[in-house]
Amino acid sequence: MQEKFIGYIQFEKRYSPHTITAYRTDLNQFREYLTEHYDVEDLSQADHQMIRSWLVDLMDKHVTARAVNRKLSTLRCYYRFLRREGIITQNPMNRVVPPKEPKKLPVFINGEKMALFFDSAAFGEGFTGVRDHLILEMFYQTGMRLSELINLRDRDVDIYNLTIRVLGKRNKERLIPITITFRDLITAYRKERDRDVVSTNKEGYLFVTDKGTATYPKLIYRVVTKYLSAVTTTDKKSPHVLRHTFATMLLDNGADLNAVKELLGHANLSATQVYTHNTIEKLKRIYQQAHPRA
Numbered sequence: 001m002q003e004k005f006i007g008y009i010q011f012e013k014r015y016s017p018h019t020i021t022a023y024r025t026d027l028n029q030f031r032e033y034l035t036e037h038y039d040v041e042d043l044s045q046a047d048h049q050m051i052r053s054w055l056v057d058l059m060d061k062h063v064t065a066r067a068v069n070r071k072l073s074t075l076r077c078y079y080r081f082l083r084r085e086g087i088i089t090q091n092p093m094n095r096v097v098p099p100k101e102p103k104k105l106p107v108f109i110n111g112e113k114m115a116l117f118f119d120s121a122a123f124g125e126g127f128t129g130v131r132d133h134l135i136l137e138m139f140y141q142t143g144m145r146l147s148e149l150i151n152l153r154d155r156d157v158d159i160y161n162l163t164i165r166v167l168g169k170r171n172k173e174r175l176i177p178i179t180i181t182f183r184d185l186i187t188a189y190r191k192e193r194d195r196d197v198v199s200t201n202k203e204g205y206l207f208v209t210d211k212g213t214a215t216y217p218k219l220i221y222r223v224v225t226k227y228l229s230a231v232t233t234t235d236k237k238s239p240h241v242l243r244h245t246f247a248t249m250l251l252d253n254g255a256d257l258n259a260v261k262e263l264l265g266h267a268n269l270s271a272t273q274v275y276t277h278n279t280i281e282k283l284k285r286i287y288q289q290a291h292p293r294a
Contacts (some may be wrong), residue, residue, distance in 0.1 A: 143246030
């Protein structure tokens with residue numbers, strides 16, 4: 001049933017490859033726990049007490065509440081599927097209370113620091129330098145996700161209408177506008193790539209390695225971490241920090257919340273509203289510094 005479930009979320013729900021891998025891992029981990037502690041191998045035989053026991057075990061191992069809730073989300077989806085297939089009559093997840101997550105504001109980098117960074121950063125000459133520069137600019141100027149950047153094709157960039165077509169979660173497409181300057185940066189990168197790199201990928205990916213193959217998450221992380229280390233001392237230096245920075249800068253400069261939601265590819269407005277807290281905190285600081293009665 002697990003493989004049937006994987007096929008369901010892949011072809012019917014159209015979850016991303018990353019999500020499918022995470023779901024498979026979560027189910028395998030839960031099965032290993034059941035086998036070790038309850039001598040049960042069939043997930044359909046698990047009850048709410050077994051799931052609660054796994055939850056406690058994860059928390060004892062210092063797994064964060066957010067990570068635990070993601071794993072519980074996997075089980076919730078799986079048991080709904082089993083109920084739909086008639087394998088079980090009661091969903092054991094109905095009696096499992098997820099742990100509360102501490103509220104954390106998204107980590108972002110100040111706009112002035114980012115402007116200074118792009119004005120002064122030494123990306124180097126040749127293909128690698130131009131590519132790394134474009135990767136940083138792509139995250140900062142479009143707010144796209146890591147998986148979306150990796151899967152960008154040449155055909156997705158419309159240099160005439162100044163838009164980039166992005167295939168987001170659950171194969172949902174969106175168009176992101178770009179500036180003329182950014183278009184010129186993309187054009188310069190393509191010239192370097194097509195001149196210096198022998199492409200071996202037939203998918204037409206925009207970003208490639210110096211060997212011409214498609215890029216991969218660890219490479220992008222290395223590039224982003226390397227350059228962000230020069231502009232921020234925060235522990236987080238991931239591509240998602242640049243996505244947070246993109247959204248925060250838009251809202252700080254008066255962008256409509258619904259417009260930011262569409263640019264980020266969020267399904268619900270609540271996911272976008274988290275960035276308004278950063279904006280409100282900035283307003284509070286300005287008020288405290290400037291108002292004579294503060």
